[in-house]
Amino acid sequence: MAEIICVIGNKGGTGKTTISHMLGEGLGLNGYRAAVVLTDTGRALLSRENRRYLTADARTPGQLSGIVGKLHALKGWIGVIDGGGSRTEHDRRLADLASLLLLPFRDSPEDVRTLRQDLERFPDALALPSQWPTNPWQREAAQRLLDEVVADWPDRVLDPVPSVSSSKLLLFETLPPTLPTPLHNACRQLAAQALDRLGLEFFPERIA
Ligand SMILES: Nc1ncnc2c1ncn2[C@@H]1O[C@H](COP(=O)(O)OP(=O)(O)OP(=O)(O)O)[C@@H](O)[C@H]1O
Ligand SMILES: [Mg+2]
Incomplete structure (x- = not known):
C-alpha cells in the first residue's frame, strides 16, 4: 500500500x-516513485515534463477519492497531497487518510499562532519550518521563534526547509531540464526527513 503525505494548515x-513539489522531487532523488496531488481549485495542474515525480489532478472530491484509491493499490509509491489552505473541513479529510501529516509555517508570529492551533487540532501532525531564513541576522530571530515551538512540542518539529530562491522553478508549468544544486539538496534533505518519519529507507550520505 502506498504511503500518503498530506501538506496542510489553516493559513495561506x-x-x-x-513543499509538496520539493518532496516529490526529493523522493524521486531518493529513488522513490511519487505523485504530487493538486487539490487547490485556484491552481492549475503542472506538467510532468522534467519532473522526477508525477503530477495528479484532484480538484474535485471525486477525483481525490479516485487518486487515493489508485495510490492505495500501488505498492512502493508515495502520494504527496497539497492541501489548499484555510479549508478546515478539507484538511480534516486529508488528515484522516495521511500516513504523514505536515504543517508548514514561516518565521512569523502569525504563522506560529495558526500552527499552534493546528498542532492541537491534529495531534499526529508535524510542524515544518518553511522558507526558513539563511542570513545570520534573520536566522537568529527565527531560531528564537522555533525554540519556543520546540519547547512545547519537542518531537513534533522537523528541521527547517531553507529559503531557496530557485524553489519557485518547481511551481512553473514546465521545469527546466536541470535544477540548481541548492534546490536539489533542499529537496533531498526534506524527503529524507519525511522518509525517516515514515520508517522508510533514505540516503542522507548523498546530501552535499
Ligand atoms: N523554501 C522556499 N524558498 C523560497 N521561497 C519559497 C519557499 N517556499 C515557498 N516560497 C515562496 O513563498 C510563496 C508561497 O508559497 P506557496 O505557494 O508554496 O504557499 P502555499 O501555502 O501553497 O500558498 P496557498 O495557501 O496560496 O496555497 C511563493 O511565492 C513561493 O515561491
Ligand atoms: Mg498552495
Whole structure:
C-alpha cells in the first residue's frame, strides 16, 4: 500500500505547494516513485515534463477519492497531497487518510499562532519550518521563534526547509531540464526527513 503525505494548515502562503513539489522531487532523488496531488481549485495542474515525480489532478472530491484509491493499490509509491489552505473541513479529510501529516509555517508570529492551533487540532501532525531564513541576522530571530515551538512540542518539529530562491522553478508549468544544486539538496534533505518519519529507507550520505 502506498504511503500518503498530506501538506496542510489553516493559513495561506505557508509554502504548502512548494513543499509538496520539493518532496516529490526529493523522493524521486531518493529513488522513490511519487505523485504530487493538486487539490487547490485556484491552481492549475503542472506538467510532468522534467519532473522526477508525477503530477495528479484532484480538484474535485471525486477525483481525490479516485487518486487515493489508485495510490492505495500501488505498492512502493508515495502520494504527496497539497492541501489548499484555510479549508478546515478539507484538511480534516486529508488528515484522516495521511500516513504523514505536515504543517508548514514561516518565521512569523502569525504563522506560529495558526500552527499552534493546528498542532492541537491534529495531534499526529508535524510542524515544518518553511522558507526558513539563511542570513545570520534573520536566522537568529527565527531560531528564537522555533525554540519556543520546540519547547512545547519537542518531537513534533522537523528541521527547517531553507529559503531557496530557485524553489519557485518547481511551481512553473514546465521545469527546466536541470535544477540548481541548492534546490536539489533542499529537496533531498526534506524527503529524507519525511522518509525517516515514515520508517522508510533514505540516503542522507548523498546530501552535499
Ligand atoms: N523554501 C522556499 N524558498 C523560497 N521561497 C519559497 C519557499 N517556499 C515557498 N516560497 C515562496 O513563498 C510563496 C508561497 O508559497 P506557496 O505557494 O508554496 O504557499 P502555499 O501555502 O501553497 O500558498 P496557498 O495557501 O496560496 O496555497 C511563493 O511565492 C513561493 O515561491
Ligand atoms: Mg498552495
